[in-house]
Amino acid sequence: MAIPSNSRVLVTGAGGFTGTHLLHELRKLDCEIHATGRDTGAGVPATWHTLDLRDEAAVTALVKQVQPDYVFHLAAISFVAHDRPVEIYEVNVLGTENLLKALAQECPDLHKVLVASSANIYGNPATDPVSEETPLAPVNHYGCSKVSMEFIARTYADDVPMVMTRPFNYTGKGQSEKFLVPKMVKHFRERQPTIELGNTDIIRDISDVRDVVQDCLSLAASDSRGESFNLCRGEGVALKEIISILQDVTGHQIEIQVNPAFVRASDIKRLVGDRGKLDGAIGQRDRIAFEETLAWMLEG
Known part of the structure; x- marks a missing residue:
């Protein structure tokens, strides 16, 4: 399941991070790509536009100019x-409002908008695994902004064909080393003797970015509308x-030093998702093994 070739x-x-991987997949589909953000020079043919999502007039002008068939709204401040x-x-809530308002006004032939939310909106959930019906209880500003964004997006559900995604953790090549898994991989690749971490007992559901991109493309091509996944x-x-896996793969032993500065009181202890609704919408497929993801990242 994929969006049609030559789509705008x-x-x-x-x-x-996610956008760069998505552009490569869109290129394989021979799509006409219009991109906002920082051109990373990834070698993907695209028309790059400078855009501040907080500027309503600028957002409207760009949408009117491009007239997209599909929109992947990934822009956000995503570091918790x-x-x-x-x-x-301003970016996560107001920026999304400006974009959806412009699409509703200027793009009557729009096929689908995918709006990226976050599993951070669940906070410390009482249910395990976490389904889309789990009550929303964010514990930080990032999560709160995404909850607000989702509710605002739903006000456009009658006018804009959209789906919203709630990604749990994911990683892969190109992710900033301010995130935990790339930080760990870097320490093992460089065979550093120690690593400073926070709470190593927290449990996360971690996907490969390549799987996440395929899920997004499949949802954009699906019949789903007005739903979160x-x-x-x-x-x-x-x-x-993860440390243990990296030690096994590299043969390198590392000393973990717990830095109290990295331990946040608002840390979510366990966050594991239920993917049943997603599989129902786009079908089941094999996922990339986490060990394979780490080996890919270790290549540098």
């Missing part, structure tokens, strides 16, 4: 520990288990 596609946040909360809400593997791994 707008990707916001295209210069980011970002130190400017106001900016998180978990993007996840459906099984959890503790951070200390």
Whole structure:
């Protein structure tokens, strides 16, 4: 299941980790790609546009110019520990409002918009695994901004064909080393003797970015509309288990030093998703094994 070849596609946040991988897949489909964000020079033919999503007039002008068939709205401040909360809400909430309003007004032939939310909206859930029906209980500004974004997006559900995704953790080549898994991989690749971490007992559902991109493309091509979907593997791994896997793969032993500065009181202890609804919408397929993802990242 994929969007038609030669579709005109707008990707916001295209210069980011997920966007870069998405552009490569869109190129394989011979799509006409319009991208906003920082051009990373990834070698994918695309028309790059400078855009501040907080500027309503600029957003409307771009949407009117491009007239996309599909939109992948990935632009967001996605680092939980970002130190400017106001900016998180401006970009994640106001920016999404501006985009959806423009699409509703200017693009009557739009096929689908995919709006990226986050599993962070579930907070510390009482259910395990977490389904889309789990109550939303964010514990940080990032999660709160995504909840607000989802509710605002739903006000456009009658006018804009959209789906919203709630990705759990995912990783792969190109992810910033301020995120935990790339940080760990870097330490093992460089065979460093120690690594400073926070709580190594927290459990996360971690997918490969390549699987996440395929899920997004399949949802965009699906008949689903006005719904939210978990993007996840459906099984959890503790951070200390990741260290163990990396030690087995590389043969390198590393000393873990717990840095209290990396331990946040708001840390979600366990977050594992239920992918049943997603599989029902796009069908089941094999996922990339986590060990394979780590080996891919270790290649550098």
